[in-house]
Amino acid sequence: MTLLIKNGRVIDPATRTDKQMDILVEDDRIAKRAEKIDTKADKTINAKGCYVMPGFIDMHVHLRDPGQEEKETVVTGSRAAARGGFTTILAMPNTKPVVDNADVVNYVHNKAKNLGLVHVLQIGAVTRGQKGEELAAIEEMAAAGSPAISEDGKSVMNAKLLRDAMKITQKLDIPVLSHCEDKNLVDGGVVNADANAKREGLRGITNSVEDVIIARDIMIAKDTGAALHLCHCSTKSSVMMVQMAKEQGVRVTAEVCPHHFTLTSDDMIPKDTNYKMNPPLRTKEDVEELKRGLKEDIMDVIATDHAPHTADEKNNSMEKAPFGIVGLETAAALTHTELVLKDYLTPMQMAEKMSCNPAKILGLDAGSLEEGKPADIVIFDPKKTYKIDKNKFWSKGRNTPFDGREVTGAVLTTIVEGKIAYDIKMDHEITK
Ligand SMILES: NC(=O)N[C@@H](CC(=O)O)C(=O)O
Ligand SMILES: [Zn+2]
Ligand SMILES: [Zn+2]
Numbered sequence: 001m002t003l004l005i006k007n008g009r010v011i012d013p014a015t016r017t018d019k020q021m022d023i024l025v026e027d028d029r030i031a032k033r034a035e036k037i038d039t040k041a042d043k044t045i046n047a048k049g050c051y052v053m054p055g056f057i058d059m060h061v062h063l064r065d066p067g068q069e070e071k072e073t074v075v076t077g078s079r080a081a082a083r084g085g086f087t088t089i090l091a092m093p094n095t096k097p098v099v100d101n102a103d104v105v106n107y108v109h110n111k112a113k114n115l116g117l118v119h120v121l122q123i124g125a126v127t128r129g130q131k132g133e134e135l136a137a138i139e140e141m142a143a144a145g146s147p148a149i150s151e152d153g154k155s156v157m158n159a160k161l162l163r164d165a166m167k168i169t170q171k172l173d174i175p176v177l178s179h180c181e182d183k184n185l186v187d188g189g190v191v192n193a194d195a196n197a198k199r200e201g202l203r204g205i206t207n208s209v210e211d212v213i214i215a216r217d218i219m220i221a222k223d224t225g226a227a228l229h230l231c232h233c234s235t236k237s238s239v240m241m242v243q244m245a246k247e248q249g250v251r252v253t254a255e256v257c258p259h260h261f262t263l264t265s266d267d268m269i270p271k272d273t274n275y276k277m278n279p280p281l282r283t284k285e286d287v288e289e290l291k292r293g294l295k296e297d298i299m300d301v302i303a304t305d306h307a308p309h310t311a312d313e314k315n316n317s318m319e320k321a322p323f324g325i326v327g328l329e330t331a332a333a334l335t336h337t338e339l340v341l342k343d344y345l346t347p348m349q350m351a352e353k354m355s356c357n358p359a360k361i362l363g364l365d366a367g368s369l370e371e372g373k374p375a376d377i378v379i380f381d382p383k384k385t386y387k388i389d390k391n392k393f394w395s396k397g398r399n400t401p402f403d404g405r406e407v408t409g410a411v412l413t414t415i416v417e418g419k420i421a422y423d424i425k426m427d428h429e430i431t432k
Contacts, residue, residue: 001042002026003418008047008379011347012054013356014368018348023052025375028417033371047379050412053351054367055087055376056332057358059177059255060152060231060303062324063089063120066107067096072308072396074111074120077328080306080395081118082422084328085411087376088119088358088366093130094153100125100136102144109145117421118414119366119376123177126151126165132158135165142172147362150177152231155213157183159220166226175227175253175361180213180238181278190318192265192280200270202318205280207235214238218245218252229361230254232305234279236289243298253361255301256290258327258334263287263401273314273321274401277307294353295344301361302353304331308397326397330388332380334402336409340382347382375418384410392427 003025010021010033022037023030032039063077072080074091081089091108093099099108105122112120124141126149128134138149149169155178156162162176169176186209191197193204214230218241221228230242233254245252259277264284268275275281293299307324314321335354339345345353359367366376390403414422 001418002039003415004037004039004041004044005047005052005377005379006044008050008052010052010369011351012369013348013352014054015370017369023369023377025415025418028375030369030371030373030375033369045379045413049381049383051347051380051382052369053378053380054355054369055378055414055416056085056354057088057364057367058086058304058306058328058331059090059301059358059362061089061091061306061328062094062308063091063108064095064308065111066104070310074108075115076394076396077306078112078115078117078120080328080393082414082416083394083411085332085378085380085414086118086328087378087414087416087421088121088364090148090362091120091122092150092152093123093125098125098130099123100128102137102140105141105144105146118416121145121147124149126156126176127161130154132156132161135161138165138168139172142174147364148175148177148229150179150231152177152179154183155179155181159216162217163220163224166220166224170224170226173363175229177229177231178213178217179231180210180217182209182212185209185212190276191268192282194265194283196265196268200318207237207282207286210235210279211237211241214241218250221252222248222250225251227251232257232260232279233290233299234260234282234286236286239289239293239298242293246298253300253357255303256294256299257303257305258331259325259401261287261290261294262334262338271318272401273316273318274325274399276318276321276323277325278323291339291344294339297349300353300357302331302335304328306395308395309399311398314399325399325401326393326395328395329393330400330402332411333388333407333409336382337407341408375415377415378411379413381410381412382408384408386410
């Protein structure tokens with residue numbers, strides 16, 4: 001099988017390439033890349049005017065499988081990923097049961113392999129059952145192919161236990177992905193602690209809830225020499241701490257989610273639980289600092305924290321509804337609209353933060369359009385303007401604050417190992 005992508009703007013951070021080129025895919029690999037390729041191929045795509053980027057890699061996805069298949073499954077989550085331009089996704093372990101041993105890792109990997117749509121890699125938990133009492137089977141899960149561990153959904157509140165885990169991951173050379181939230185400081189908070197919370201009579205989540213754990217985890221990473229990746233950073237101080245840690249040579253990287261750089265707590269519609277997520281939407285000051293951090297490459301990664309919940313669960317009071325919003329099918333458009341078109345990021349930086357950097361952090365053979373590399377590619381139209389429509393999502397989740405929002409930039413085609421996993425022409429076939 002050969003596939004020829006013609007006349008696209010090839011943006012490949014791994015080789016610092018940004019120019020109009022053709023790409024020839026043979027079977028599952030990039031066979032050739034040149035200014036002009038005239039070989040006859042089984043299929044030819046004209047990508048004139050489009051970005052051709054390494055397929056996006058989402059380091060932070062909740063697939064809810066096993067155990068909460070009413071919210072999402074490996075199948076529906078993979079389809080949503082493909083529609084969002086993602087060729088690799090990492091699944092968080094806060095499932096039922098928790099992913100704390102190789103059997104559950106294998107279950108997810110096998111399910112994804114049988115579907116054969118995008119690459120799905122299962123992250124292992126840090127502690128057994130995410131109970132924070134004893135370590136999970138970290139080595140066993142790494143041997144089964146987990147590229148990282150994470151306690152996402154909460155922090156490992158026992159610092160000694162986290163240090164023990166980091167001693168192991170340092171040896172295994174895999175990163176710990178930290179959800180930073182001091183459980184005791186949350187104190188019943190549901191939205192950012194500010195005037196909006198007061199007006200709505202809601203308890204607030206202060207920046208310190210996140211910041212104290214970021215500081216702690218950086219220090220433990222420094223002690224152990226382990227690689228630390230900070231999930232969903234939302235505070236202005238997170239940027240300062242990541243910068244300081246990097247200057248000191250600590251192995252730290254950090255991610256920001258599209259909702260945290262697109263919205264502030266002022267955008268919240270009262271009682272609309274699609275604005276409830278963890279960490280919460282912060283102030284303008286925080287958002288500006290996150291965008292500066294992304295622009296100056298202090299913050300390395302854009303990840304979605306795709307957190308599907310059912311309409312029933314979200315159809316509750318702000319206090320009772322679960323935290324989290326979906327993100328796979330809106331991330332690329334929001335990144336392009338809010339950061340590239342507003343001159344915070346170049347298209348090259350967009351490709352770095354959505355593909356190349358996650359691949360580096362996770363040690364994956366992905367995130368590059370070099371000849372010989374796996375043909376995981378996204379074709380993105382930077383001119384197409386449209387309104388986000390949650391009813392078109394391939395995810396089971398409809399919990400988004402972005403329904404109806406106008407954006408510019410659309411995923412046209414997602415190619416995984418040389419096969420078309422998504423094409424915008426498929427949009428009418430709602431697959432569920
Ligand atoms: N982010 C969220 O608001 N929710 C996530 C958990 C998490 O990422 O911490 C979820 O699993 O629903
Ligand atoms: Zn989290
Ligand atoms: Zn999460």
